[in-house]
Amino acid sequence: MNLTILGCHAATPKISAHPTAQVLEMKGHLFLIDCGEGTQVQLRKYKVKFSRVKHIFISHLHGDHFFGLPGLISTFHLMGREAEMHIYGPKGIKEAILLLLKLGKSRTKFPLYFHELEATSTQLIYEDEKVTVETIPLIHRVYTNGFLFKEKLGDRxxxxxxxxxxxxxxxxxxxxxxxxxxxxxxxxxxxxxxxxxDPPTPKSYAFCSDTVYSPKMVPQISNTTVLYHESTFLNVHQELCVKTKHSTAKEAGMIAKDAQVGTLILGHYSGRYNNLELFRSEAKEFFDNVLLAEDGKVFQFK
Amino acid sequence: MNLTILGCHAATPKISAHPTAQVLEMKGHLFLIDCGEGTQVQLRKYKVKFSRVKHIFISHLHGDHFFGLPGLISTFHLMGREAEMHIYGPKGIKEAILLLLKLGKSRTKFPLYFHELEATSTQLIYEDEKVTVETIPLIHRVYTNGFLFKEKLGDRxxxxxxxxxxxxxxxxxxxxxxxxxxxxxxxxxxxxxxxxxDPPTPKSYAFCSDTVYSPKMVPQISNTTVLYHESTFLNVHQELCVKTKHSTAKEAGMIAKDAQVGTLILGHYSGRYNNLELFRSEAKEFFDNVLLAEDGKVFQFK
Structure with a gap:
């Protein structure tokens, strides 16, 4: 299981602060999670093979999590893609993408399937022989899901x-x-x-962004191998979390502790902070194994 | 009159090949022309002051010319913009932008005006004391306009x-x-x-992209100070121009010659060519004063 961070910064994209996008490699799949503006260029930069991406999961319809999707789909088309593409995201995503394609008199030659989400309780949205993906209902300013990716127990x-x-x-x-x-x-x-x-212990990955502190998710993500939890702010700015429905590094650490996950990765940093180590030390007061997401970083979980 | 090229490459954005976007500085205005994905990052990179951009002109609704617009508008909002913003582009652009904002439960606090275009003959779309902007009807796979920016004759x-x-x-x-x-x-x-x-001779700038070779534009852009004309292909690939409704460098040179412009700038290069000097030499067979657009290049016209 490998995780490539294409972008892990909040709000507006900057030269060296890309909005949310990441690629989870699990059991032969490359799952793209969120797709902020510029994701297709980041995919090229970090040499992710476009044709291997067949499932895209969009947490919510704020621009920094999905404005890269129309361009990525157009590029797949221009590159002559033939393989199926499945997109999982909030209701409305299909209308938006199809409108943009229609305005450009474009259509995709490859089969493009939308799996629109509107449930507020967890749903199994993908399953094959080796993995399952389920939604993690989150609480944000708009309808938002995290995603829990789980390897199935393999053969002996x-x-x-x-x-x-x-x-x-x-x-x-x-x-x-x-x-x-x-x-x-x-x-x-x-x-x-x-x-x-014994077969290897199945790994699991929970992506939780964007969300306010939400202990309700704990039972679902309990014992997850790796949790990516947003930490837009430090505790000193906790009042901004209430207003914007984001979390602090402290709150991410509390969730990781309560869920007894293996590793916590922090990300979705607000642009106001220069020293990201402050996020790590704040979360570490609650949970020891904390990693910091960085654009371009690859985490390997053996 | 200054022209900053933010991106001048065709089709899919790459690490060092940005899609179309440019900023024309004319009589105190910063006019943004086209807005491919990543334009807001390019604006930051080349230190264009966001607040000075009040008019955005979109030639057509292919992704490489406008998929950066939703993100740019969101960023204006997040930065607390209050100044008016005017967007000129093909009919449909308003529906697309408003849908994307609505899905993110966003709205702009600043006044956002759409000036939707659907005429197939030239139209005066902006005028103040010092400049005029008119459309240049182009021929492409979708409804497309170039734009002719003209300084007015100043006081003696x-x-x-x-x-x-x-x-x-x-x-x-x-x-x-x-x-x-x-x-x-x-x-x-x-x-x-x-x-x-005598007052200084008024300058003018014609932006013509994307378009097939279209001599019909010649009378309108006759004697223009600077013409930016797309040259997606070299003459050796002329058959692709017919199919995709683009121009060769040769055709751009012919238009510049017939319109007796002052300077021709080439751009919108297909990714298949490594040596852009071939574009210049091909156009130069017809017209002498040829410049090559490059991402980040600033042209000054005194």
Whole structure:
């Protein structure tokens, strides 16, 4: 599981402060999460292969989280894309994108599917053999969802040495991987655990931006491997959080602590701060394992 | 008259190839012409004062010419802008911008006026004491206008020495500036030309992008000081111009020659070419004074 931060700054884009966009690599997928203005240039800069992006998740319809989407879709079209593209975002996103394409007399040659969201409770919005994605209802000035990406528990791994020793017929391979006990060639039932290794622990990633401090999310994101939680402000500006429905680094740290996540990544910094280390130290008072998002940074979670 | 090129490349934005946007400084105005994705960052990079931009002209509704506009308007709002903003562009632009603002539950606190265009013949769309702006109907895949910015002929300049010598009462100052002959203090009529200098020759700027080769524009832009004409392709790819309704550098040179403009600036280059000097040499076969647009370049016309 890798996370590439394309942009992690609040509000207006600047030369070296890009609005929210990130790419989560999970089980062979490249999931694009949010798409602020300039995301397509950031994708190029950090050498993310456009054709591998097939699912885009938009948290909410503020410009710094989705004004890069029309241009990205146009570029996919100009590059001759043929693969499907799925877009998950608040109701209204389809009308906006289709209007912009229509005004330019453009249409996409590739299949473009919109999955519009309007539920205020969590929803499973994507599932395949290896991963699930569900919404995390957030509280912001407009309808907003975070997203929880979860790897599924994989197959058990065959312990070839042990299987040989137990005299197992390997035509049972699929049954063994799935966790069943099987009879060996002497007719003896061999417990699955004797001839397999545990699969890797599934990883999970929760993206929570933008949101006011919202402890209601804690049960859902409990024990998540990595939590990205917005921290637009420091505690000294807590009153701005109330007004703009954002969080402080302290509040992000409190959520991480209560949810007992593995790692907390902070981001969505307001432009008023020069020293981002202040965000880390503020959150660390509540939760130890804090990382700071930076444009272009790649986090690897082994 | 100064022209700052913020972006001059066709189609998809890249790290060092920005889509169309430019700022024309004329008689105290900063006119923004087109607004591809990333324009607000380019404005910051080249230190254009946001508050001085009060008129934005959009040629057509292809993404590389206007997908930066929603973000720019949002940023004006976030920066607390109060000054009026006027947007001139094809019919539909208002619906698009207002929909995007509505989805983000945003509204602009500053007065935002849309001047939607749908005429297919030239129209005067802006006029004040010092300048006029008219549309130049272009031929492209969608409804498109170029823009012709013209300084008005200024007042005559008083020749103080000559006026003293002719014994003129300077309370006639405004009459003299306006070109009238006046009586001197001995009652003798003094010809205006004897006591004034000619005003500077008015300058003009024609922006013509995107368009197929269209000699129909020649009479309107005849003798323009500076012509920016798109040259998406070189002549070797002329067949692509027919298909995509763009021009070659050769065709831009022919228009400049026929219109007897002062200077031709080429831009809107396709990404397929590495050596932009080929554009210059191709146009130069028809017209001598050819400049090449480059992102960040400032042209000064004294």
């Amino acid at each position: 791994k065959l312990n070839i040495e042990a299987a040989k020793e137990a005299n197992i017929d390997l035509s049972y391979y699929n049954k063994i991987k799935s966790g069943f006990d099987v009879e060996n060639q002497d007719g003896k039932l061999i417990p699955n655990a004797q001839i397999t290794f | 300049k008083l020749n103080i020495e000559a006026a003293k010598e002719a014994n003129i009462d300077l309370s006639y100052y405004n009459k003299i500036k306006s070109g009238f002959d006046v009586e001197n203090q001995d009652g003798k009529l003094i010809p205006n030309a004897q006591i004034t200098f």
